[in-house]
Amino acid sequence: MRKFSxxxxxxxxxxLFRFKIFRNTFGNIKFLNSIRVILLLLTLYAIFYGLFFPDNIFTTGLFWGLFWPFFMVITLPTLGNVFCMICPHGFLSRKISNIGLKLNIPKSLKNPYIGIALNIALYWFILYTFPGVLRNSFAAAIFFLFFTLLAIFVSFLFTNGTYCKYFCPIGRVAPAFARVGFTWLSTYKTLCDKCDKPDCAFSCPYKYNPSKFDKDNSMYTCTLCMECANSCEGVRFSIKRLSHSLLKKILKPQAWEIWVYILFFAVITMTMRFHHGLGHSPIKENLPWVLVGKWIHEVTGIGKPVDFVGLTALLMATGITLFLVLGGFYITSKIIRKPFKEVFLNLGYGLAPLMIIGGLSHVCHFFFTHYYHEIINGFAQAFFLDIQVEPLASRKDKWLRIFWIFPYIAGLWSMYILWRRLSFFDIKDKFTKIKAYIPATAIVIFYLGISTFIIYTRVFMTGSHH
Incomplete structure (x- = not known):
């Protein structure tokens, strides 16, 4: 490690690096690599177990219960991108890249939307259209085997963290949503001013310069691999105000970040509100996606395992989200007389909390009703342990309603950020700012309205919460 005498x-x-415990964990490559090796072996074992023992509950419990969504959704809005920090695929890709061909990726493949598209097409599209398929241990094993082999292949060919940047299905998702959290990687300016050789940048497998993160108000697709912290004592890992980077101007706003917020809010949050939220209400038979989906079933004659209702809910939720977001931003741009692109790249960051904070409602609810016992019993099965646990709660338990608060926290948080970011346009007239704010928050208002209506149907129309 470079020291400045x-x-x-x-x-x-x-x-956090003030404290020995964090220097020896988050800032210690040997410690992090040991965690990564354990998780890599666990991943490979889960893949093997799923391929040869397709009826097991370990593979799906690990991948769909522990890794995603529980660990990722819990850590991103709190600790930041620690999911990528210990990701076995990221660790594997960096090691493979060191012994690979070290080619530069062609411009045609230098596209941040490749991984995003793979995520939506290979997971969420299948989840809604062919429900239950990926919940099969064999299919889950195939899914993760595909991305493990893709990580090896891409990393052997190309250098500079190509797999994580462009091909990983969460390579752009995790760092974008990590902006909501309260950790931040940067460097000490007093040391950087004296530095004639930025070891932190030279050591970075992704070719980023941590000394510029504060100035740019962006960590880009930093995976917190901590190679920089291992190379120079001037690197710091700080506790900041929640969403602090979203409350300040971003020097180089990235369109891919905005699209991550929009698309994953549409594909996950809004689609689940439509398909699962309202889909369990007394009015479900009159919902447009249910009517259209059933009509397609009848016309095509295609039955299970295809779910046209789920597919229609996905398409309608995405269409409505795009209409409200893009239409709202367009109207705002006309009111404040600014180019649409400028409004989109500025206000789009205000949508960050919607999916990741709102998603805590689903994750916390499912931890008590599904994830806990599926994870524990799955590990017991895979490692021959004499353990068997029951769910911590039933879907009928009314105390689970406490988690309904998260969509409102997400919505209000997003509205606050949008109001703050409108100030960057230096709008002189407060009435004009309020007029611009209303269409800018159209998607948030719609989301809060849907969430409230779902609660109404569960409490007052059915007498139960499911």
């Missing part, structure tokens, strides 16, 4: 380093009080 001519400059006295006194770490900030919010720098």
């Amino acid at each position: 001519d400059v006295s380093l006194e770490r900030d009080k919010n720098d």
